Amino acid sequence: MSLTLYSPAKINLFLRILDRRPDGYHELASLFQAITLSDVITFSLAKKDHLTCTDLNVPVDSSNLVIKAANLFRARTGITQGINIHIVKNIPIEAGLGGGSSNAATTLWALNELCGRPASTRDLMNWGADIGSDVPFFLSQGTAYCTGRGECVQLIPSLPPLDLWIVKPSNGLSTASVYRAFKQSETEQRNPEQHLTGFLEGIPSFFNDLEAPAFSLLPQLQEFKEKLIIAGFSSVLMSGSGSSFFCIGNADIAFLKEEGVFCFKAKFLNRSHDNWYSLMIENGSIAL
Ligand code: C5P
Numbered sequence: 001m002s003l004t005l006y007s008p009a010k011i012n013l014f015l016r017i018l019d020r021r022p023d024g025y026h027e028l029a030s031l032f033q034a035i036t037l038s039d040v041i042t043f044s045l046a047k048k049d050h051l052t053c054t055d056l057n058v059p060v061d062s063s064n065l066v067i068k069a070a071n072l073f074r075a076r077t078g079i080t081q082g083i084n085i086h087i088v089k090n091i092p093i094e095a096g097l098g099g100g101s102s103n104a105a106t107t108l109w110a111l112n113e114l115c116g117r118p119a120s121t122r123d124l125m126n127w128g129a130d131i132g133s134d135v136p137f138f139l140s141q142g143t144a145y146c147t148g149r150g151e152c153v154q155l156i157p158s159l160p161p162l163d164l165w166i167v168k169p170s171n172g173l174s175t176a177s178v179y180r181a182f183k184q185s186e187t188e189q190r191n192p193e194q195h196l197t198g199f200l201e202g203i204p205s206f207f208n209d210l211e212a213p214a215f216s217l218l219p220q221l222q223e224f225k226e227k228l229i230i231a232g233f234s235s236v237l238m239s240g241s242g243s244s245f246f247c248i249g250n251a252d253i254a255f256l257k258e259e260g261v262f263c264f265k266a267k268f269l270n271r272s273h274d275n276w277y278s279l280m281i282e283n284g285s286i287a288l
Contacts, residue, residue: 002044003114006277007087007106008269009037009097009166010137011239011246013159013199016192017182017209025133025149026179029192031199032134033159034142035266036279037166039103040088041066043110048082055089065104068131073111076127077118083111092262094172096210096240098134105138109276125153134240142270142277145196158270159199165233165253168244168262169224173214178241181213206237206248214242231255 010032018027049070051060058064062071070083085107091099108124119127121139128135133150145154187209198205215222221243228236234249244262257263271277 001114002042003110004040004042005106005110006038006279007041007091007099007102008034008138008142008277009091009095009099009102009266010034010134011097011164011166011237012208013204014192014195014206015208015210015240016190016195017179017184017187019184021149026182027148028150029145029147030150031156031196032137032140032144032146034138034269034271034277035164035166036269037091037097037264037266038269038277038279039091039099039106041103041106041110042084042086043107043114044084045114046082046084049085050082051085051087053087053089055087055093057093058087058089065100065131065135066107069104069107069128069135070111072127072130073108073119076123077115079115079118081111081115083107083114092168092172092244094174095168095244095262096173096175096238096242097166097168097244098138098240101132101134102138104128104131105135106276108135109139141273142268156196156200159204159268160202161268162204162248164266165247165251166239166244166262166264166266167228167247167253167256169221170260171218171220171243173218173221173242175241177217178210178214181217182210183213186212206235208238208240210241211238214238218243228253 013031015030125136125139129151136151136153140153143156232251233247236247
């Protein structure tokens with residue numbers, strides 16, 4: 001039996017970084033939103049694990065988060081089942097879009113389905129935190145206020161739709177290096193709870209405390225953001241630790257496509273309690 005699932009990207013509608021913790025992580029408060037930009041992963045039970053991916057830059061050994069997820073699932077359930085995994089990669093890497101974490105969450109969900117649901121979604125969320133800070137979010141229903149190092153997930157009802165473009169320049173950024181360059185003393189002391197209330201009351205405002213450190217590491221990123229604003233978008237914000245941006249509103253971005261920049265027109269994506277994420281295609285039928 002095989003199972004094919006979408007593995008969506010996320011954006012951070014706002015991202016506040018608070019204190020650096022003794023364990024080296026940072027306390028954060030962020031409104032996460034899943035989007036329709038998705039990898040597609042096919043899973044089937046097998047004797048031994050075997051991972052393939054369409055993007056040859058993605059490691060297919062035990063350093064890949066999907067293998068970590070399979071190992072963790074087996075350790076926590078006692079099930080000794082191998083799995084074949086094939087990833088069709090559409091989400092750019094080193095982009096702040098959570099692609100690797102999403103793939104890990106999707107693997108936990110798929111193994112749980114293929115093995116007869118030995119675990120609850122809450123179990124999978126708790127286990128996912130051991131793989132990466134963003135993994136539990138992807139087991140939410142697509143919109144969540146995340147705190148702690150990102151693993152404390154408070155479900156938020158789905159937000160009104162917004163059309164957005166995801167764009168990523170060719171340079172990528174490593175998450176750890178951006179967090180290392182973060183300086184609290186140079187950050188505006190915004191109250192994340194107030195911003196959350198704003199979203200819930202239909203008055204959204206977007207910000208990302210990791211933009212300044214990312215721009216200090218890669219000044220071309222700031223120039224790239226300015227280009228997007230001049231192109232006509234009403235808001236342009238880096239997602240997570242970058243280097244992708246989400247752009248709200250309308251603008252002529254044909255020039256970016258000509259320059260070979262990754263561009264994807266996305267929407268918010270939510271799922272119902274019992275079902276994994278599915279995408280509506282233009283004529284209204286379910287693609288998966
Ligand atoms: O949890 P994850 O492995 O995705 O985090 C990657 C790196 O990002 C961590 O090793 C850490 O350097 C940084 N990070 C952080 N604070 C967070 C999340 C990530 O400093 N809340």
